[in-house]
Amino acid sequence: xxSVTQPDIHITVSEGASLExxxxxSYGATxxxxxxxxxxxxxxxxxxxxxxxxxxxxxxKGFEAEFKRSQSSFNLRKPSVHWSDAAEYxxxxxxxxxxxxxxxxxxxxxxxxxx
Amino acid sequence: GAGVSQSPSNKVTEKGKxxxxxxxxxxxxxxxxxxxxxxxxxxxxxxxxxxxxxxxKSGLPSDRFSAERTGGSVSTLTIQRTxxxxxxxxLCASSLSLAGARGGGEQFFGPGTRLTVL
Numbered sequence: 001x002x003s004v005t006q007p008d009i010h011i012t013v014s015e016g017a018s019l020e021x022x023x024x025x026s027y028g029a030t031x032x033x034x035x036x037x038x039x040x041x042x043x044x045x046x047x048x049x050x051x052x053x054x055x056x057x058x059x060x061k062g063f064e065a066e067f068k069r070s071q072s073s074f075n076l077r078k079p080s081v082h083w084s085d086a087a088e089y090x091x092x093x094x095x096x097x098x099x100x101x102x103x104x105x106x107x108x109x110x111x112x113x114x115x
Numbered sequence: 116g117a118g119v120s121q122s123p124s125n126k127v128t129e130k131g132k133x134x135x136x137x138x139x140x141x142x143x144x145x146x147x148x149x150x151x152x153x154x155x156x157x158x159x160x161x162x163x164x165x166x167x168x169x170x171x172k173s174g175l176p177s178d179r180f181s182a183e184r185t186g187g188s189v190s191t192l193t194i195q196r197t198x199x200x201x202x203x204x205x206l207c208a209s210s211l212s213l214a215g216a217r218g219g220g221e222q223f224f225g226p227g228t229r230l231t232v233l
Contacts, residue, residue, distance in 0.1 A: 102163060
């Protein structure tokens with residue numbers, strides 16, 4: 001069955017520290033991979049996506065993610081966290097082709113940032 | 116509109132009542148999705164519309180849930196005889212449908228409707 005696992009429910013980092021949020025997926029083939037961020041009271045905003053090609057993808061707000069096929073992982077990273085990055089982060093997978101994305105989401109990781 | 120809008124933003128209802136949740140997608144977006152975000156459950160796909168048709172309803176949890184879309188635009192998610200386990204945030208997303216394109220179109224999400232069933 002298709003699934004996405006985000007092992008860390010809560011993470012706390014200090015402002016300026018580096019960040020890595022983990023995401024592992026189970027899928028029948030190479031999926032499309034996404035990271036979304038949800039700030040309190042807000043909808044989900046796409047940070048970045050991977051379809052093919054270079055396995056290191058750059059996104060908005062200084063985030064990047066690396067697709068590792070051998071580990072079925074798509075971890076999100078940021079070299080220096082800002083207080084405004086406090087939010088909930090969701091990893092998602094979607095099917096190839098078909099003209100639409102039925103996204104399967106992980107349970108999310110809530111990030112807190114200490115000043 | 117500039118983004119996906121949903122109404123109401125909050126809905127409190129009594130068990131057994133029917134509720135309707137509304138989604139206004141981004142103008143010109145032909146694909147529309149409903150998801151449910153329950154506490155501790157992450158986001159679950161409910162239904163997908165392409166135009167006014169719903170080729171994928173596989174995520175609707177029971178026959179108490181239904182959705183329609185009219186004019187290729189506004190969509191309504193209806194929950195009949197609500198139960199406490201229906202309490203969740205219901206999110207709507209829309210995208211340009213790029214049929215045949217890998218990955219389809221990026222989904223843009225609305226702020227959600229928080230449903231509380233007492």
